[in-house]
Amino acid sequence: MIETSNLEEIQNLYGLTDEDLSNYFGISKLKVNKIMKGETEAPEWFHYAIKGLENELIDQKEQSISEKGNFRFIDLFAGIGGIRIAFEKAGGNCVFTSEWDKYPAKVYEDNFGEKPAGDITKIKETDIPAHDILVAGFPCQPFSIAGVSKKNSMGRAHGFECNTQGTLFFDVARIIKHHRPKMFLLENVKNLRSHDKGNTYRVIKDTLMNELGYTITDKVIDGGLLVPQHRERIYIVGTLDSAEKFEFPEIKQKEMTLNDILDKKVDSKYTLSDRLWASLQRHAAKHKAKGNGFGFGLNKRTGRARTLSARYYKDGSEILIEQRGKNPRRLTPRECARLMGFRDNFKITVSDTRAYKCFGNSVVVPVVEKIAKKMVKSTIIKEIKDQQVKVNLQ
């Protein structure tokens, strides 16, 4: 039987859909699927076709990596590429990206012309190109440290491999360990620090500093400094060169209100139905009576929004806009994009529901732009940039 596990790996590494494979091999999606599951014997030529496909993809990747940009970076847990925008603007060349959810991956491809690789847990670090900066907005998960000493005493994995295995942070750590990027930027929710009574953050810091040998600086920054939305996130910058400690940029408050990001005319489909509006008000009143804080966030155009979440598509309750003589409305996906600091040339190519989720998971781009700009001024990155400029001039 022909080995198809290699095809699964190729599909994940290059972010190919079953449809892409069906088009390439000229057979139906169903047949591709059956071959991959081992339910149908693959034809003789299949083995050669897989090799041909792999060579073609390697060539394409090499061409797209080329020598553009002043430094190389990789974009993990990429979502729709908010962090990528910032690092490209700072002069970087993105040489690898991974995002396993097909909707953000589509938006990513439609904007950057590249398909992200899929599940990072299945990608070998050796399949990732060398890079100077690693960026990742990884999901926050608890670490199980139970049984560490037992495992150690049995001569099994130790250090971060033991503490973090099975979490997505482990994948970030193993890639850092292999490639030793000069710097990295990790982004997460503010409560990463208090998550699991502080254990999660303790393990992360210990791994980055003591196991991987980086100097780290962290800061909680409110995106509300640059967009009319309260959005606190923790940013962790690591530097290989411990002689130079990274200092976060001082960001000056930009005076903005929702008026700066709202459209003047909006389709009536964004106005809440009588039923939904009544139910939100009922729910809020019930919670208020119990002394709880739940309520919808009703805003005037001159106000500022609460944090946009990935669940905004459900009822839009966290950010509602008042309308004269009508029920309030929710934001449109384009307004959400602006609320996250995306420019209007950013293409939104998925349904409203999917788009709300994508933007709710993303970053406030102008904040990351400030951090990226400061990071590339670090001596350790400037040296690479200067060398690259010389090469480009030759």
Ligand SMILES: C[S@@+](CC[C@H](N)C(=O)[O-])C[C@H]1O[C@@H](n2cnc3c(N)ncnc32)[C@H](O)[C@@H]1O
């Ligand atoms: C908080 S979001 C990051 C968003 C991103 N910073 C942006 O600007 O859009 C985390 C992303 O990690 C992705 N993700 C989670 N597990 C993954 C995995 N095993 N492999 C690849 N991507 C994964 C999720 O689909 C999600 O889009």
